Amino acid sequence: MTASTTLPLAGKTALVTGASRGIGAGIAQELARQGARVAITYWSSPERAESVVREIAEAGGSAVAIRANNAESAGARQGVTEAVAALGSLDILVNSAGGGWFEPFSDASDEHIEQTIDLNIRGTLYTTHEALKHLPDGGRIITIGSVTAESIPFPGGSVYGMSKAALVAFTRGLSRDLGERKITANIVQPGPIDTEGNPSDGPAGDYMASLTSLKQFAAPKDVGALVAWIASDQAHFMTGSIVTLDGGWTA
Numbered sequence: 001m002t003a004s005t006t007l008p009l010a011g012k013t014a015l016v017t018g019a020s021r022g023i024g025a026g027i028a029q030e031l032a033r034q035g036a037r038v039a040i041t042y043w044s045s046p047e048r049a050e051s052v053v054r055e056i057a058e059a060g061g062s063a064v065a066i067r068a069n070n071a072e073s074a075g076a077r078q079g080v081t082e083a084v085a086a087l088g089s090l091d092i093l094v095n096s097a098g099g100g101w102f103e104p105f106s107d108a109s110d111e112h113i114e115q116t117i118d119l120n121i122r123g124t125l126y127t128t129h130e131a132l133k134h135l136p137d138g139g140r141i142i143t144i145g146s147v148t149a150e151s152i153p154f155p156g157g158s159v160y161g162m163s164k165a166a167l168v169a170f171t172r173g174l175s176r177d178l179g180e181r182k183i184t185a186n187i188v189q190p191g192p193i194d195t196e197g198n199p200s201d202g203p204a205g206d207y208m209a210s211l212t213s214l215k216q217f218a219a220p221k222d223v224g225a226l227v228a229w230i231a232s233d234q235a236h237f238m239t240g241s242i243v244t245l246d247g248g249w250t251a
Helices: 022-033 046-058 073-087 110-131 158-177 205-210 220-231
Strands: 013-016 037-042 062-067 092-095 140-144 184-190 242-245
Touching: 013 022, 013 073, 022 037, 022 046, 022 062, 022 092, 022 140, 022 220, 037 046, 037 073, 046 062, 062 073, 073 110, 092 110, 092 220, 110 140, 110 158, 140 158, 140 220, 158 184, 158 242, 184 220, 220 242
Parallel strands: 013 037, 013 092, 037 062, 092 140, 140 184, 184 242
Antiparallel strands: none
8 A cells, every 4th residue: 555545644735833832743743644744833942843843754754844933924924935945835724823821801911912913813814825825726724723712711811712713703704715716724722732831730730621521631632633634635525614622611
């Protein structure tokens, strides 16, 4: 059996933004494991980005790291153009770069508000806008949102949740705009994922887990597996969908 018959994403190229760690890294690793050649972007963690690339290569995959600031329109576009130059094409875009603060809205600084909007909303929009110059008919756009777009059962999540909720409307609109080209646009909304920035054994770990039906965190590879399936031919009829991977957070 050849690789093309055994690996669902063989022959495909993918860009995963913000993939030097956490959920983005888990997605990049799974896409590569399933046969895609992957480019990842990072901004402040070159060593971590190179570690992800190295791990993918050691597992038999192919990856490249690109430094790009997704919080700026020029940087978001640059990440796409450099990824296409490195990979030769672009079939799959995963908008994974994101961040923000959980704090009472009355205490939020202008800087925190603007940075959250820049990274979560503007970065996703400009990355996608540039990627559409390169994605072929039948391409894939997958955005990583957050369960907080649906439910925020604690104080302090208004700005972050707002920024992720905006991506839901963006995804739905994209599915209509791109339908004739058979480019699918979907959003994955994770619940608690065990990452360095949100560790299951951290101060809020037990509380976050208690908000799920399963009383536990998921792993980045769990998000990666779902994203890889959405990127595959099996999901060709899935577009405009909002998929929660939250252990029952929104149940």
